Amino acid sequence: MDFERELGLDPERLAADADRFFSRLGHLPDSAATARVESRDGWVSIEYSSASGVTDLRLDPRAMRMESARLAETILGLIHQAREHAEAEQRKTTEGFLGDNGLVTDRQVIADQLRHATGALRENLERAAATIDRVRALLRP
Amino acid sequence: MEMNLADLSRRSLEMGTCAALTLSALGVPAGWPFVGKMYIHQYKPQSFFDGAQTWLAVHDDVVAARLGVDALVAEVASTSWRSEDGRAFQRRMDAYLADLRGVEIRAEVTALTLYTAGAALAAFILFQFLVAMAMAAVAAWVLTAAVTPLSLAGARVLATQCLIKLFEGYRAVESLLNALLHGCAAALGAVVTADVGIESARGDHSGLNDLAAATFAQGPMFIWGTANRVERDLTAHGLTGRVPGKGPWASPPQGLPHLAGAKAVNDISTGSQTVTGRYVPEQAADGSYTFPWEG
Numbered sequence: 056m057d058f059e060r061e062l063g064l065d066p067e068r069l070a071a072d073a074d075r076f077f078s079r080l081g082h083l084p085d086s087a088a089t090a091r092v093e094s095r096d097g098w099v100s101i102e103y104s105s106a107s108g109v110t111d112l113r114l115d116p117r118a119m120r121m122e123s124a125r126l127a128e129t130i131l132g133l134i135h136q137a138r139e140h141a142e143a144e145q146r147k148t149t150e151g152f153l154g155d156n157g158l159v160t161d162r163q164v165i166a167d168q169l170r171h172a173t174g175a176l177r178e179n180l181e182r183a184a185a186t187i188d189r190v191r192a193l194l195r196p
Numbered sequence: 197m198e199m200n201l202a203d204l205s206r207r208s209l210e211m212g213t214c215a216a217l218t219l220s221a222l223g224v225p226a227g228w229p230f231v232g233k234m235y236i237h238q239y240k241p242q243s244f245f246d247g248a249q250t251w252l253a254v255h256d257d258v259v260a261a262r263l264g265v266d267a268l269v270a271e272v273a274s275t276s277w278r279s280e281d282g283r284a285f286q287r288r289m290d291a292y293l294a295d296l297r298g299v300e301i302r303a304e305v306t307a308l309t310l311y312t313a314g315a316a317l318a319a320f321i322l323f324q325f326l327v328a329m330a331m332a333a334v335a336a337w338v339l340t341a342a343v344t345p346l347s348l349a350g351a352r353v354l355a356t357q358c359l360i361k362l363f364e365g366y367r368a369v370e371s372l373l374n375a376l377l378h379g380c381a382a383a384l385g386a387v388v389t390a391d392v393g394i395e396s397a398r399g400d401h402s403g404l405n406d407l408a409a410a411t412f413a414q415g416p417m418f419i420w421g422t423a424n425r426v427e428r429d430l431t432a433h434g435l436t437g438r439v440p441g442k443g444p445w446a447s448p449p450q451g452l453p454h455l456a457g458a459k460a461v462n463d464i465s466t467g468s469q470t471v472t473g474r475y476v477p478e479q480a481a482d483g484s485y486t487f488p489w490e491g
Contacts, residue, residue: 076335106345153339153340159336159337163489165330173365173368176319176320180316180372187379188379191382193301
């Protein structure tokens with residue numbers, strides 16, 4: 056049977072990718088990504104770790120003279136920005152660790168094929184059961 | 197070494213187990229229920245296809261024997277053997293011919309049932325492989341999505357929801373497979389224990405032939421996606437006794453050319469392929485679950 060044609064993907068390659076994925080899990084990098092960002096005027100800076108959130112906040116004395124609402128807005132904006140950077144970095148590290156793996160690159164194909172297969176298989180099994188029932192009816196005593 | 201259905205079945209179990217283990221380590225234990233099921237559903241469908249082919253060969257042999265005896269009896273009858281002995285001989289031979297027809301039908305039903313069970317198991321193995329792959333893909337997704345403690349919590353929830361729905365889909369298919377296999381077992385039991393219907397034994401078993409034709413075309417239909425095309429190939433090549441490609445359908449059962457004829461007539465008269473028809477996978481996909489990366 057041509058599994059690649061029936062499944063819509065190469066099972067041997069995917070199985071090998073899965074093996075590679077599972078075997079590397081014990082060697083996951085444990086360092087968290089860290090990002091530091093600062094305001095345009097340099098008065099406020101934030102350090103954010105993907106593992107533990109905000110790890111450092113520095114305020115220049117000049118920042119203390121800012122209007123409180125504007126300072127709060129600046130700090131919040133920097134936290135969001137730093138978090139995005141740290142998460143993107145962490146994601147990049149993890150994807151780099153996984154490499155060019157079919158479990159990531161072909162996951163939409165897997166999802167589509169499985170959805171497709173489930174409906175078709177259910178219909179076909181029901182039809183086959185009806186056929187077998189008709190056969191049994193032919194074997195009446 | 198080229199992968200066969202039994203290999204694919206074993207690989208699904210291995211990957212499903214590794215995926216469940218990984219998901220569990222990531223805080224998503226919802227993969228474990230699949231593992232027990234995958235352990236149970238390990239099959240070698242080829243033995244069913246081999247059995248079907250053997251029984252079709254038996255069917256062909258008995259048909260040949262019956263036709264031979266029929267011709268012999270007709271020849272004897274035509275010599276005007278009209279004594280009591282002649283009538284007794286005729287009665288005895290009529291009963292014998294009816295018995296042979298019964299054996300033909302039983303052989304055909306056995307082949308059809310074994311082929312149906314084998315095709316269903318083959319399809320289930322392919323389905324199970326996709327499930328194992330989806331589980332592994334979900335595990336990989338959790339790993340990449342869980343870049344912060346907060347996103348890990350969210351990823352766990354999404355992955356768990358996905359796996360719960362996936363398991364519902366798996367169990368629905370499994371339930372239909374179980375029902376079909378019970379039906380097959382009952383049909384095989386009936387072949388042994390029940391008398392063949394008297395009308396069938398008298399020679400009119402075109403209904404059974406139609407069912408057999410549909411069933412032998414139905415094997416590839418279990419395999420989605422290319423079902424219509426494969427079915428057309430099988431019908432067309434069944435008529436000439438050739439089937440392209442490799443695998444369980446590479447060598448058609450011996451009775452297939454004859455049986456495919458009935459199916460082709462039906463296809464032409466109805467203007468559509470009788471087995472797939474409106475059941476093409478594109479229309480049948482239930483779309484009952486989504487995957488976390490599709491949000």
